[in-house]
Amino acid sequence: MEYKVPTVAELAAAGQTPDVLFWVGCAGSFDDRYKNVTRAFVKILNKLGINFAVLGQEESCTGDPARRAGNEFLFQMQAMSNIQVLNGYEIKKIVTACPHCFNTIKNEYPALGGTYEVMHHSQFLQQLINEGRVTLKGGGEFKGKRITYHDSCYLGRANGIYEAPREVLEALDAELVEMKRVKAKGFCCGAGGAQMWKEPEPGKKDVNIDRAEEALATGAQTIAVACPFCMVMLSDGVKAKNKENEVDVVDLAELIDRSL
Amino acid sequence: MEFLPRLVFIIIIGLTIWIIAKRIRFISRNIQLGLPQDRTDHKDQRWRNLLLVAFGQQKMFKRPIPAILHLFIYIGFIIINIEVLEFIIDGLFGSHRFFASIIGGDGLYTAALNFFELLAILVLISCVVFLIRRNVLKVNRFEGEEMTRWPKLDANIILMVEIVLMIAIIVMNATDSILQARSPYYTAAGPFYFSGLLVPLFENMSTNTLIIIERFAWWFHIIGILAFAVYVTYSKHLHIFLAFPNTYYGDVKPKGEMRNMPVVTTEVKNMLGIPLDTPAPDHDAPEAPADIARFGAKDVTDLSWKNILDAYTCTQCGRCTDSCPANQTGKKLSPRKIVMDVRYRAEEIGRSLDVGGPGAEDGKALFRDYITEEEINACTTCQACVEACPVLINPLDVILQIRRYMSMEESSSPQEWQIMFQNIETSFAPWKFPPSDRFTWADSLKNKSE
The missing domain is CATH 1.10.1060 (Fumarate Reductase Iron-sulfur Protein; Chain B, domain 2)
Incomplete structure (x- = not known):
């Protein structure tokens, strides 16, 4: 099938508005690995015939890393210009695959004049599955396979979303094996709080190595993530343990797309 | 009771109140060194947090073993304070076991005292286990760079004081129950099942010795509690009071x-x-001058x-x-x-x-x-x-x-963050990619059919 990736501007020019805006995020736009996730999610949206659009070149960093690193001016500059764009297009509903974009737009934009219904793609996918709009191939490639799920801090503790991603995984008929530190006790991948953009402070061990070891100890062949930074950190961790040929680090959207 | 002990007692109580009032002023002034921040919103949620998290100790139960031991000490602290009320009445008015003289020493009074004794034993055991966890097992979270001499000593003092205070109550009740048979001054109450176990240790002693031990235990317990109340204001133990306002004013x-x-x-x-008029005022933001x-x-x-x-x-x-x-x-x-x-x-x-x-x-x-x-x-x-x-x-x-x-x-x-800031300013992304490449991820999709 042919995939459409309409921009909000194109729809607006045709006098249309999308039901939902897919906020791609910087990692989803520029990181080679996470671009696959973006494309997987767009394929799902296409296959299900959802009236969506992206901002394309009009999208800009939410400002989250600047804010967590202390640069409130830069954050608010970014936030307010994004809000001007979103409000200009009268966007009501936003879905994103990035928990950091999700948290910022959902929780922090309202104080600056941007109030939208914001969903993380795990919630969006869960909803589609629950509504019966997603029918996965019987005996799909993940049936019976051991999958472990790594909670992203900004989905989990930050916003209390623990079950949606797990329900998505259960829909795959996979065997979900949990790590020791999960949900509210989930162990960070090490990239939050703008750590993604700097070397870690001196210590005994890198956070992502610690977490990758824990994930590998479950014996799962697949480590499912729902965040671009967790994806980078855990992929690196698995590589550092020389397990990259045996264990995949994949996003929920990719798993669903492969089973559709 | 003679006049002198009552005078001493009144002076001690007055002194304690004076010191604690001074400490409260010091602490509340220090808290107000901070900027104002409005935490009067979401009252329902705040009361719920206070009841569940502070009163109900909800979050403690993520770690069940310390939670149960802590619960014993917490209930002991609250309930045994009813007995402290009797201590204070006795001290001020020269009575002995005032509540027993009102409602009678048997029945409810004895049941209550046995319950207090049970709690005292549970508090004592919990404190001993906590001392072992800190000093023998050296549980990891009680160690660390910031756990220098004072924080560690502080923790041990608190636990040991609680143990000694509980021993004082038990000894007092044990000697008291022997004295009831020997002196009309000692109101009949009991039997006390827990302190009763200690009776064989004391029953061969002379009446005068027993009175000295009983009175010493009484004074030791009440002065100990008052001194502890003062000590708490200097220690890390303030959570016994501040957990309540802190959960009420916590994040919602x-x-x-x-x-x-x-x-x-x-x-x-x-x-x-x-x-400037668009956003609603953010109640949670601190009000900078x-x-x-x-x-x-x-x-x-x-x-x-x-x-x-x-x-x-x-x-x-x-x-x-x-x-x-x-x-x-x-x-x-x-x-x-x-x-x-x-x-x-x-x-x-x-x-x-x-x-x-x-x-x-x-x-x-x-x-x-x-x-x-x-x-x-x-x-x-x-x-x-x-x-x-x-x-x-x-x-x-x-x-x-x-x-x-x-x-x-x-x-x-950090330098790397400054670079990240620059990237956001110039390329609108934390990495240095040309903004015009932001949408290239879709190119392969749009031209592809499956």
Whole structure:
């Protein structure tokens, strides 16, 4: 099938508005690995015939890393210009695959004049599955396979979303094996709080190595993530343990797309 | 009872009240060193937090063994205080077992006392187990760089005082029950099943010796409790009172939401030419003074009063540090240390102000004199510390306010972050990619058919 990736501007020019805006995020736009996730999610949206659009070149960093690193001016500059764009297009509903974009737009934009219904793609996918709009191939490639799920801090503790991603995984008929530190006790991948953009402070061990070891100890062949930074950190961790040929680090959207 | 003991008792009570009142003034003034922050919204949620988290100890039960032992001490503390009320009445009016003389020493009174004794035994056992956990098993979360001599001694003093106070109650009841048969002054009550086990130790002693032991135990217990109440105000044990206001005034927003800075909002709106009236006022944002001294926090006077209340509420249990990914992988950051440093610094300023000193203007500050850059830069903002705290302390809030100071006042953020800032400013993404490439991910999709 042919995939459409309409921009909000194109729809607006045709006098249309999308039901939902897919906020791609910087990692989803520029990181080679996470671009696959973006494309997987767009394929799902296409296959299900959802009236969506992206901002394309009009999208800009939410400002989250600047804010967590202390640069409130830069954050608010970014936030307010994004809000001007979103409000200009009268966007009501936003879905994103990035928990950091999700948290910022959902929780922090309202104080600056941007109030939208914001969903993380795990919630969006869960909803589609629950509504019966997603029918996965019987005996799909993940049936019976051991999958472990790594909670992203900004989905989990930050916003209390623990079950949606797990329900998505259960829909795959996979065997979900949990790590020791999960949900509210989930162990960070090490990239939050703008750590993604700097070397870690001196210590005994890198956070992502610690977490990758824990994930590998479950014996799962697949480590499912729902965040671009967790994806980078855990992929690196698995590589550092020389397990990259045996264990995949994949996003929920990719798993669903492969089973559709 | 003669007049003299009553006079001594009244003097001791008066002195205790005077010292504690002075301590309360000192602590509440130190808390008010912080900036104002409105926490009067969401009253229902706040009462719920107080009832569930503080009164109901909800978050303690994530770790069941310490939770149950702690519950014994907590219930013991509340219930045994009913008995302290009788102590105070007896001390003031020279009565003996006042409640027994009202309702009779048998029945309800004896049942209540046996229940108190059971609690006293449970408190005693719990305190012994806690001492073993700290000093013999050396449970990891009670160790760490910030757990220097004083915090460790403080913890041991608290546990040992509680043990000694419980022993005093048991000894007092044991000797009292022997004396009931020998002297009409001792109101009939009992039998006491727990202290009764100690009766064989005392029953061969002379009446005078027993009276001395009983009176000593009585005075020891009541003076011990009063002295402990004073001690608590100097120690990490303030959580027994402050857990209640601290959970009431705790965060009610999603943990991921950072506090807004309305001052910055105003400036940014002016720069972008956006009218100022749009957003609703953010109740949770601290109200910076009109002539804003600085962005972010360098010292405790830049924090909010809630950050300082947090620090006074902290009992250094270390659940935050134990769950911190930076700490657990050997970084210098320990959320508990951040919270402890806030209290140490607030007290340093308070003591200086009390003697007419320079207070916060003493050339020192929370940041750099207490908390280092390395600690602040190690945080992943994962909120594990916030989640872990049984009394809703938020160490992360302090860290993020210091980051704001570093970035906006000193431009001393790590070099790599400064580059990231530049990238966002020039390329609108934290990485240096041309903005025109933002949508190229779709190219392969649009041209492809499956």
